[in-house]
Amino acid sequence: MKGRLDPRRIGLSLVAPVLALVFAAVIAVVVLVVSGYSPKSTITQMLDYSAQPRTQVLIINTATYYYLSAVAVAIGFKMNLFNIGVDGQYRLAALVAAAVGGNVALPGPVNIVLMILVAMAVGAMWSGIAGVLRAWRGVSEVISTIMLNAISTAIIAYLLRPGRLAVQTQGSNNIGTKPIPESGRVGGISLIPDAGMKVFGLIVVAVLVGVGYSVLLNRTVFGFDLRATGGSQTAAVASGVDVKRMLVVAMLLSGAVAGLVGMPQLIGQSYSYSLDFPTGLGFTGIAIALLGRNHPVGIAFGALLWAFLDQSSQILDLEGVPKEIVTIIQGATVLSVVIAYELVRRYRLVAEQRNVGKALGETAEPPAVTTGAPA
């Protein structure tokens, strides 16, 4: 147990994200100063704005779908699979689920469950294509999911037309799927008083997904095989793991979770898939999964941080500061967090070698830092 709860070890793994955040903040301050804005008032405005109850609800809601998206990406990461296609998977899944929910007249709860299952199935099917291509045809999942993203954009554009799946939204020139009936909606939870709006009811699903992800990875044979295959494919094969099957199953799971990404928004707020349904959440998920190191709790913090940056920056445009400063912070965070993890890893390697040296009573200094690198 010492390995897991060693305070030094925990400290070291916290150093990297903290360092990275500080570094990203420094970059943001420099950019603001150079372009003639006051960093102090910018930060104060963001903090003040995020202290309002309404903003806090928005932060939690945004974090909900960011979390789902990041877990979907993380499942792939655990297996060394890079599911860039979460974006296409959740949009297609949300569209089909919305169409089903709007057109099928089933009693409330059944309808909700049906929509969720349809979304998971569509997401899994879409990512499964990439999984099968990877397992049996050796096609890099990075490329195939990029292609599938583009294809799903085209399919959505095709389906989301009046006469196909879409109807004119009343009182605007937006079009969307037929609204989900009253009974098929999930009400919000009044988590924060005086906010004037509620937290997504489907935050429960996000929590369940997080718990499920954690249990799956750490408490099941499948999770063990998954991590083993991700760690070393040859070792996994030697211990009897069917790697091709694992590739496909991991991709299917990732896609199924990706299918859920649009659900809190769909069933909890917009009730229909329209032209202004949020896009690009899949790419955010990649960044957050990296930030949280694929750990279920780490991802939660990452999602909250990302949502905080996104929502609290909404005030900035009103104050004349381009709110894209936040995107710069986010990009810098991703880059610096991985660099920080690498530096910490190198430091830890040297330290471990030194400890081994000490314990054996031999050379106190490791022979060469550089030999530790091959991953």
Added chain:
Amino acid sequence: MSVVTPTTVSPVPAGRPPRPGAGNVRRTTITIALAVVGLILLLSVVRKLSGATDLTAAGAISAALALAVPIAMAGLGGLWSERAGVVNIGLEGMMILGTWGAGWAGYQWGPWAGLVAAVIFGAVGGLLHAIATVVFTVDHIVSGVAINILALGATQYLSKALFEGTEGGSTKQSPPVHPDMGGFSVPGIRDPLASIEKHGWFFVSDVAGILRGLLTNLSWITLIAILLFPLTYWVLWRTAFGLRLRSCGESPVAAESLGINVYRTKIIAVVVSGGLSGVGGAALALAASNFYQEGQTGGRGYIGLAAMIFGNWRTGMLAAGSALFGFSDALQLRGGGSVHALLLLVAIIVILVGLWQLYRRRVVQGLIALLSGVAVLAYYLVSDQVPGELTGALPYVTTLLVLALASQRLRMPAADGLPYRRGQGS
């Protein structure tokens, strides 16, 4: 083209080492020439069968060329980087930086300054990627994703800070670039070719239309982009520097043992890669339009990456892949019946590939290809037109099909994407 003549797909079949020498070069030239003639013949047949005259019209060809250039430049950037062993998914971000640089410098100091700025901005993105992946051995794809986020945020931020309030500019767009960059035509061929094209003769008019599209009204950036292909081929495959660069992509440890500075070589390659993506951005901001606009790249960096893989990490096939994407883009933009005719083209090609596979006794692949070909043909026959929204997906579906059917023939540089640190082999 790869689909038409599978024999030419891989210049280096497994187990048969390449034989440098005149005979080999002549054979390659002949097969390429045959492939081109075959493709034009096929286009003529499809044009005659479907009556879609747009397929080989000079306008369509010239639009295809213009649309292929940004994709080709991103792909060429990817080629430089991946041949040196660094996977570059940040091409999209570097291209975004390129479009912004072109707009920003272009509206102040003219289009040529815009081009230079685009190259510099793209190269800065490349340098960032190089530092992260080569110096800090960060996962290449992670770094690329971060650069894409960063480039988007930085350009949006800078646009708001610098373009808002300028004349003709807004928070999402730069002021227009004046004057127009101008272009180039091979003198004395436009009118004769146009008159031949008008007759609609089988094959001859098609050749005339294609030539007129390729040789007249070229923007300077298109011309530069075309010249960059032989230049890249020459540098990477015919110079000592190129050999070293490729050796870093195949086996950095071996390269190091021969005294090559692997870090420096890789960094140069990735910076060049960024610069080339910048040229692609400039083509969008200076040739396809005359301003920077948010979202102008529209994912072309990713498509360039796909074109490069499609092209098996080689310049010639990369050009062919970019041309395919550009061609279907152009037909889609021009609308009409030509996209529908493209279905017939795809059907014929896929069926030919299927027959070829059966002839080579690859029964499963052959049957899959035949079935998909017949399915496309059936769709062509029963439908009058392709829904506009779906035609956009055609190049992506094609890429997926090619990857699914031919991925075993593709070979990426052996150490592509792997972390390397100095001395790791000892």
